[in-house]
Amino acid sequence: MVRRLYDSKTMKVKEIADKFGVSRSTVYKAVERAKRKERLQTDARTSQASESKDLPLS
Numbered sequence: 812m813v814r815r816l817y818d819s820k821t822m823k824v825k826e827i828a829d830k831f832g833v834s835r836s837t838v839y840k841a842v843e844r845a846k847r848k849e850r851l852q853t854d855a856r857t858s859q860a861s862e863s864k865d866l867p868l869s
Contacts (some may be wrong), residue, residue, distance in 0.1 A: 813838055814845040 816827050828835045856860065 813841045817842050 824835050824838050827836045
């Protein structure tokens with residue numbers, strides 16, 4: 812939810828932080844964690860797709 816609010820740019824980081832009762836740095840950390848998780852999932856899917864192309868057909 813924080814990531815969506817941050818990405819939508821409809822609220823300032825301070826407003827998001829106040830809404831959830833956390834500091835601005837916590838909002839930034841949460842956004843970075845979400846981005847990192849998304850990248851890892853994308854990398855894993857890409858890796859699985861390329862591995863499946865390498866498997867011999869029987």
